[in-house]
Amino acid sequence: MLIFAMITTPKLTIPALIIYGANLIPALVYRQNELPTIGIHALNCIWITAFIEQVVIKKQPKTLQLTDDERAVLSQLAEGKLQKEVEPFTQNQVTQILKNAMNRNMCKTKQELLNLFIKENHTSA
Numbered sequence: 001m002l003i004f005a006m007i008t009t010p011k012l013t014i015p016a017l018i019i020y021g022a023n024l025i026p027a028l029v030y031r032q033n034e035l036p037t038i039g040i041h042a043l044n045c046i047w048i049t050a051f052i053e054q055v056v057i058k059k060q061p062k063t064l065q066l067t068d069d070e071r072a073v074l075s076q077l078a079e080g081k082l083q084k085e086v087e088p089f090t091q092n093q094v095t096q097i098l099k100n101a102m103n104r105n106m107c108k109t110k111q112e113l114l115n116l117f118i119k120e121n122h123t124s125a
Contacts, residue, residue, distance in 0.1 A: 061106070067101075
């Protein structure tokens, strides 16, 4: 359950570990297990957390991964154009291009993607 909670909702990582510890300590005390057993469980918690953070949970890329069309659309939007004014694409094409870029770059909103694009291009220019 601990791993499932941490994978599905990363915000639950710390509460899941606290609940695990709260359940584990009385069980170990009741069985009169020694300190090395508690240490092994603590190391397992650290290992599981590190594994999930590095391997399972997808992180936003450090730089935007964009196609040429996505760059063209974002550059026109950064200039202040509306989606329906972006050339040479239709509004539906622009919407689909932005959705694909948002999914690939793990952005929740168009504005978040646009802000990252502006920041990346402003600092690299």
